Amino acid sequence: MIVLGSTSEVAQAFVEKTLQEGEKFERIYLFTSNRETTERFARHIDVKFLQQSEVIEIDLMKEIDYNKFDHVSSNVLFCAAGYLGDGTEEGLYDNRNTEKIININYSKLVPLMNFFAQKFESRRSGTIIGLSSVAGDRGRQSNFIYGSAKAAFTAYLSGLRNYLFDKKVHVLTVKPGFMATKMTEGLPLNPKLTATPKQAADCIYKAFKKQKNVAYVLPVWGIIMMIIRNIPEFIFKKLKL
Numbered sequence: 001m002i003v004l005g006s007t008s009e010v011a012q013a014f015v016e017k018t019l020q021e022g023e024k025f026e027r028i029y030l031f032t033s034n035r036e037t038t039e040r041f042a043r044h045i046d047v048k049f050l051q052q053s054e055v056i057e058i059d060l061m062k063e064i065d066y067n068k069f070d071h072v073s074s075n076v077l078f079c080a081a082g083y084l085g086d087g088t089e090e091g092l093y094d095n096r097n098t099e100k101i102i103n104i105n106y107s108k109l110v111p112l113m114n115f116f117a118q119k120f121e122s123r124r125s126g127t128i129i130g131l132s133s134v135a136g137d138r139g140r141q142s143n144f145i146y147g148s149a150k151a152a153f154t155a156y157l158s159g160l161r162n163y164l165f166d167k168k169v170h171v172l173t174v175k176p177g178f179m180a181t182k183m184t185e186g187l188p189l190n191p192k193l194t195a196t197p198k199q200a201a202d203c204i205y206k207a208f209k210k211q212k213n214v215a216y217v218l219p220v221w222g223i224i225m226m227i228i229r230n231i232p233e234f235i236f237k238k239l240k241l
Helices: 009-020 035-049 095-107 109-123 144-167 197-210 219-229
Strands: 002-004 028-032 053-057 076-079 127-131 170-175 214-216
Touching (some): 002 109, 009 035, 009 197, 035 053, 076 109, 095 144, 109 144, 144 170, 170 197, 197 214
Parallel strands (some): 002 028, 170 214
16 A cells, blocks of 8 residues: 555554455555654554555655655555645735645645556556545635645546546545544534544545545535535625635
8 A cells, every 4th residue: 555645644544444454465655754753653553463564755845756666566545645734814825835735735746646646557456545625625715725725636536537447447535524633633623523533544445445436524524515515606705614
């Protein structure tokens, strides 16, 4: 398995879920911007599941040397790379903050995804799982920079799924709503609309095994976003969403 964004609690929960379910991997490649944290997780799965892994450091804010990844091969790619950024008024107009949100969630991430997607296509097998967001379903004033990057990533995954379908490679788009993670710590989240990493991992694993195209971690978010998408623009632009 290839894991992009392996410091993500959802990514780590999904790795554990697959191993608990008896999935076998010759090696798990853990791509990370934080080697120390990821190496702790690598030791954990080695002790608990006797699972070999390799930690690969990567920075999506810098140029990537793809030659370093030529040896990386698997039949599952799980992408949880993401950056919420500063959604305050000051943050929205901070170009450094904007660039980081766009780079990590889309512009630097997509070429990396394509690098591995081409390998899957050549092998004519495998599953690519990408964590997007409900924030990408419609631009809202509360997080429109982050939401625009996730909208682009959702469109990318949709097109990739269409392109790889007859190449026998499946692409699953996951749309978490509110998540109880370090990234959202301190935010006033409605507990009824908030999933834990374990809940997310269980949902994603089921969707993965059923080869679903799109999965909302909590089904209620599918209903919420359908309503939001269908609010007429002349009303929607007046709402404080």
